[in-house]
Amino acid sequence: MTKPIVPRRHLPTSPFSAPSVPPPKLFAVGDRVTHDQYGLGRVVGVEDGIAALVDFGSRQVRVVSPYTKMSKL
DSSP: OOOOOOOOOOOTTOSSOOOOOOOOOOOOTTOEEEETTTEEEEEEEEETTTEEEEEOSSOEEEEETTOTTEEEO
16 A cells, blocks of 8 residues: 655745745636647637646647646747
């Protein structure tokens, strides 16, 4: 049985800076995006904080959050 992965706690008295958490990516309908696997596309639907429906021309793909492979142009 494996232990669950728990993030390390940052102590306020530590001389090291706290790990930075990048802000979540937010997309709106009509945004032009690029995806590492599918290429250029346009957002045609958004499920708040869950997924984005993107039209890549040849097909539509539902890209699930945290959108690691997709960025806004």
